[in-house]
Amino acid sequence: MKGVIVTGTGAVRIGRHYEKSVRALAAEAAWKALDEAGVDGVDFVVVASSLSYLQEPQLSLASYITSSLGLGGARAIGVESGETSGLAALDVAYSLLQSEKASRVLVVGVDKLTNHPSGPTYSMLQLLHDAEAEAYYKIGHAGVAALLFRLYLDRYNVERATTAYWPALMHAHAKENPHAMLRFAITPEKVVSGMPLADPITLLDAYPLGDGAAAVVLEREDEHPKNPLARVVAVESAIGMPGPQLRDDPLDLESVRTVIQRIGGTDGVDVMEIHDSFTIYALLELEAMGLAEKGKSAELVAEGYFSKDGEGPLANPSGGLKARGHPIGATDVYKIVELANILAGTWSGVRRGGEKRALALSINAAGSEARAALLEAL
Amino acid sequence: MNGVGAGSLPRWWRNRIPRYRLVGAKCKVCGRIHYPPREACPYCGSRDLEIVPLPRRGKLLSYTHVFSVPGDNRLSTPIILGLVDLGSAKVIAELTDVLPEELPNVKEVEAVVRKVEEQGGNGVIGYAIKFRPVLQATPGGQG
Numbered sequence A: 001m002k003g004v005i006v007t008g009t010g011a012v013r014i015g016r017h018y019e020k021s022v023r024a025l026a027a028e029a030a031w032k033a034l035d036e037a038g039v040d041g042v043d044f045v046v047v048a049s050s051l052s053y054l055q056e057p058q059l060s061l062a063s064y065i066t067s068s069l070g071l072g073g074a075r076a077i078g079v080e081s082g083e084t085s086g087l088a089a090l091d092v093a094y095s096l097l098q099s100e101k102a103s104r105v106l107v108v109g110v111d112k113l114t115n116h117p118s119g120p121t122y123s124m125l126q127l128l129h130d131a132e133a134e135a136y137y138k139i140g141h142a143g144v145a146a147l148l149f150r151l152y153l154d155r156y157n158v159e160r161a162t163t164a165y166w167p168a169l170m171h172a173h174a175k176e177n178p179h180a181m182l183r184f185a186i187t188p189e190k191v192v193s194g195m196p197l198a199d200p201i202t203l204l205d206a207y208p209l210g211d212g213a214a215a216v217v218l219e220r221e222d223e224h225p226k227n228p229l230a231r232v233v234a235v236e237s238a239i240g241m242p243g244p245q246l247r248d249d250p251l252d253l254e255s256v257r258t259v260i261q262r263i264g265g266t267d268g269v270d271v272m273e274i275h276d277s278f279t280i281y282a283l284l285e286l287e288a289m290g291l292a293e294k295g296k297s298a299e300l301v302a303e304g305y306f307s308k309d310g311e312g313p314l315a316n317p318s319g320g321l322k323a324r325g326h327p328i329g330a331t332d333v334y335k336i337v338e339l340a341n342i343l344a345g346t347w348s349g350v351r352r353g354g355e356k357r358a359l360a361l362s363i364n365a366a367g368s369e370a371r372a373a374l375l376e377a378l
Numbered sequence B: 001m002n003g004v005g006a007g008s009l010p011r012w013w014r015n016r017i018p019r020y021r022l023v024g025a026k027c028k029v030c031g032r033i034h035y036p037p038r039e040a041c042p043y044c045g046s047r048d049l050e051i052v053p054l055p056r057r058g059k060l061l062s063y064t065h066v067f068s069v070p071g072d073n074r075l076s077t078p079i080i081l082g083l084v085d086l087g088s089a090k091v092i093a094e095l096t097d098v099l100p101e102e103l104p105n106v107k108e109v110e111a112v113v114r115k116v117e118e119q120g121g122n123g124v125i126g127y128a129i130k131f132r133p134v135l136q137a138t139p140g141g142q143g
């Protein structure tokens, strides 16, 4: 097995970049990553994007982005796997390097969510769900998560207020993250009293609609890269039932259980970036990962178990999808940028210090697919 | 860009039977039923499926009012969604004929065919199954 090293990282602060196209955002992140790695060319560019095909709109995006980056000599591959597109792109890059088909690969994740008003954008986002099943109805981006959230609160008798500590923690972390969209603190009380998006989900339980791009350069360890930051140890994936109504227990994220098993468990993980598009998914993931008992994750979060001074792995030092932001196909690449810098000791945001092992986890929709990557310090 | 399904006449047409009649697919290998019918059984992968009618009444497991409604038409805000357990299969669908204050007490729902889409370039008016509260109270039951 060839070692695969992250050698360059770049990220654009997530926000409403009305003045910047998908290509401009991608260039900002990619050029920063290439500069950091100290290289000016790559063998492959793998572009992760999901909504660009509807928002911008542009097909065959990877080739257009690669040529606009000035990397016309490179080969280009586009990857669309919904909210897990970024880790799918990492999987492709990792395989190219391990198979020695490439020595150096640039992964760029980019998406815009603000080219249209929110109503049309919700129409696009609902297509992350199964368009032949639940997304036949106007479920929007939050409808299915809301059904699961109410089921969870009812079944486990969890107080709504207890779950609100997750978004509050995310905002506390995002305040310290230079590329986070929402860099301000909120109280758990404000989450509960927020504007309803799809009850019991309020605006403050949900990711903001923002544009972003993030990029990483990956190189083979045996080629002695100039700027080694962290090692990619494993990249895995699993698909689950297409919709939660097909699961025996709609609250069981079976794709997360499978991907965590495939990647070798969470033992030794010091820091992780998990997928909290909506508060309920963070809670269900923590339980599916075996880090909390069923119905108990909100309490652990509220007690500070996953916080900077807690005993569990540090959760989402970036501020998560909730507060760093969630430009769909780009999000997983942000996670790799953040975790690689934490492991390299070059992260200016929240961290404990001395982190050795990091996990990135993402799901699409309500768990129709799940992906994970393990990184370790050099 | 309007709601999902808008504009495509062939798509509405090919979905008309499961959408109007509430039929699922039963796997002849593992015996499990799913909705709407898929190409293969999502539980065991078998391609040996038969179309079966689903029960038209079920239990309401969860619900939500979606205010972040897709599309440009805000007149229909909010959309009420439910997770319904029909016994042999679970379904996510719209709820209808119910007031917000009634919802917490709704336990049983039944299927009706209603309009879900009235837009799109081809003037498609789409119908599908929705669920409404079971109207008549069961004598001696809890309503």
Ligand SMILES: [Zn+2]
Pocket: B027, B028, B029, B030, B031, B032, B041, B042, B043, B044, B045, B046
């Ligand atoms: Zn089967």
